[in-house]
Structures are given as structure tokens and as C-alpha cells.
Amino acid sequence: MSRAPRGIAFVLRWGSYLSAALLAVGVAWVATAADVPIQAGPAMPLRALAGQLADRNPYALMQLGLLVMLATPLLRLVIAGAAFARQRDWRAALIPVGVLALILLSVFLVRTR
């Protein structure tokens, strides 16, 4: 197996395991704690996440798990692009870069609207 698929497989596998573990701990924490109220609103802002994790907010842990899950496919685009670039296969390397650019541009446009 070439380097690109091996790196991609590693990122996808461990990214999904890590996010599932974070989600499981967060859900179990909320389910068993007597004093955690339901937080039915939207996800907390990213800048507040670190502080909420430090404050031992289980919803922050769940949100971190969801963010890891969202980031996993994006990270595999980076890994694929880097691996193809190392093989000097510039055409193949440009495709994941283009996909990633499209995603980041759309997120940027939605957030600044």
C-alpha cells in the first residue's frame, strides 16, 4: 500500500474512534450526573469551548467529540494532498486542496454573512 492510503486509513480509523470515545464519555457523564440540566440550544462558540472543558461541562466534551468527527474527513484531505505532493503527483495533490478550499470558503462565507 502506498503512503497516501495508509495515512488516510489511519486518520479515518482513529479519528472516528477518538470522536466516538469523547461522545461516549460525554453522554455517559450527562446520563449519570444528577445536576446536569438539558442544554437544548445550539453548539457553544468555539472560543468558549476550552473554558467550558476546563469547567468540566459534559456538553463541551460532546461538542469536542462532534468537532473531531467533522474534522476527520477534512484531515484526510490534508493527508492525501501532502502525500501526493511528496510523490510529486501535482495533479492529484491539487484535487484535495481544491475540495478543502471549497469547504473552507463556504464556511467562511456563511460565518461572515
Place this chain on the structure above:
Amino acid sequence: MLGPFLLVLIGLGVVAGFFGSLLGMGGSILLVPMLILLMGDFLPIQAAIATGLVCVIASSSSAAGVYVRRGWVDVRLGMLLELGTVAGAITGALVVTLLSATAVEVVFGIFLLGAAVLMGLRPPREAEEVADTIPDYRVRNYRLGLGICTLAGSVSGLLGIGGGPVQVPLMYLGMGVPLKIAAATSNFIMGVTAAAGALLYYGRGDVVVAVTAPLVLGVFAGAQLGSRLARRVPSRVVQALLILILLGLALLLFAEAAGYATPGRGGR
């Protein structure tokens, strides 16, 4: 204590993940309509769609990791088609903000009817290609592939489901890709496609962490269970059951859109 509430959500996710995995369609095609029908009174339709997309990523990533390691994914083809699916997913996730909940319910109902018809026409699993060796192949019709994948991506971004029902037949029948490679590559593509849509929903504040997290866990567990039992359960039985479920959900969505009360909602 929120234990019972979370258990219900996990259970819903397990059911959707289990049946989705048995049929190879992903759990979101069942989960999103179930959320709309059962929790529509307090969960906005866009939050249900966002949850569906996160569940697609969950079921795609873990399986795609295994398929890539086994050499079943055509990585280059997958990434090329992602240009189309991602552009489509972004379009779908933007278009949904222009549609009313009723319009999304009707579109979803039509999609479920179509999926039920396709499922009825599809040969049972035993008759499909299950060879361990992968024949040599030459990919053709790239333009057709990119075009249809853009359409599949927009359906994904609009309805919160994976694009498998469109992408697998396209690659297999239209692009000359062996079935096993087509199915694994479609699964590989779905993760990035769903992430593109889900990030837009997340950016708009449509992801409700308390609901999405237990559902994703349930889908994850249900999909693992379904993939283990897939060979033991007669595929004709599962196929017939899923057709009934898809038709039932479609009818309930049409009833909901028409203003009749459904199990979790008071109607409009």
C-alpha cells in the same frame, strides 16, 4: 437525570444505524424522517438534517478506514468525484434555508418513495458481485460522474443523507467501476460530502449537541451490529421490511406536510 431521554435517542440511533447498515444505505435515510416526525415540535427541521449529516460522517469514516486499508477504495477517483459532491452539498445546505419545513418534508417524502422503488427493483444481496478479487478496470465517463455526483451531493446537503443510493449505481453502471470498489469509494466520498454540508449547518448554529451526540453514538453502535448480522439475516426479508419502512415514512411525511397530526407533532 437525563438518562431516559438520552437512552431514547441512543435507541433511535441504533434502530436507524442497524437497518441502514443491513441495507447498505446509511442510517440517516431513516433517522432524519424519524426525527422530523417524532421530535419536530422542539427540534427544527434543519437541526434534524444537521444530525443526519453528522451520522453519515460517523458511519462513513470508520468503514472507509477499513476499506482504504484493504485497497477497495479508488482514492483518486473518489477525490475527483468529491469536487462534485462537495459543491453539491454546499449548494444543498444553502438552498435549505430558502425552503419551508413543509417543502423539505415533501422533497424528503418524494426521495423516500424513489428509494423504495429502487430498493424493490434491486436484486437481493446474494445475487450481487461478492468476488474477493478485484478485476482490472478503466474508469470512463468522468463528466457524467462529476455531474451526477454534484446532484447526489446537493441531495445530501439538502436532506442530511449519504449519496450512496445514487453514487454506487453511477460508478458501477455508468463509469465501469467494479461493484465492490464502487460501494467502498462511495462510502469514502460520503464522509467529506457530509462534512462539507454539516460544517455549514454547524456554522449557522443548527447542530444541537445534546440531541446529536447520543444519536450519533446510537447510529455508530447500530451500524456495527448491522454489519455483523448482515450475512445472517435473509436479505429478501430485510429488503421487504425496508421498503415498507420507507413507504411508511414517506406517507407520514406527506401527511405531516398536509397538516395532519403525526406521532410526535400536533400537525399544522
